[in-house]
Amino acid sequence: MRLSEAYALEWEETEAAPYIDLARDRIVLPAAIVKGKSDQWVPLDPVLREALLALPRHGKKVFRWISWRTHRPLKADTISDRVVRLAKKAGVRLTMHTLRKGFGCRYAGKVPAQVLQKLMRHRRIKTTMDYYANVDQAVMEAVLGPQRNISRNTVSESNPDAKKTDAARDCQDGTSALS
DSSP, rough: OHHHHHHHSSSSSOOSSEEEEEGGGGGEOOOOGGGSSEEEEEEHHHHHHHHHHTTTTOBBBBSSOOOOOOOOOOOHHHHHHHHHHHHHHTTTTOOOHHHHHHHHHHHHHTHHHHHHHHHHTTSHHHHHHHHHOHHHHHHHHHHHTTTGGGGGGOTTTTOOTHHHHHHHHHHHTTHHHHO
């Protein structure tokens, strides 16, 4: 999920915000709030389900984003800043965006591109392929197996598609998810 979606996540069905559908083990994103023209959903992982159910309930929102000092609701940009600050204290570079990208990278090698497209909720498969699929790596592995020569799968500076290929390669080596 994007930060804005997690920020708005609710326990009960609504057309105005993402919500948890416990009966169907899904997080639903209504058409009115997403880029697409129809409702979208992602599966609710059993571990996440249990963690969410263990949260104390304070109204319709799943997460209670409040200031420790003022006890007033926080804005999404404040939450994002806190994630960055906490990550820095832990010695890692991390943002809400890199968490989402790390999720995509994690599943890129485990599921078909069409499944990853749905998990990432990209409207076009091209977006998924540009940022998460390293076709060159898959071709090398198909012929040479897992012990392929990764150095053959690098991008030269003169390659006009270097950004796309670099993004896909980052998923393979994990740099985009953690750097």
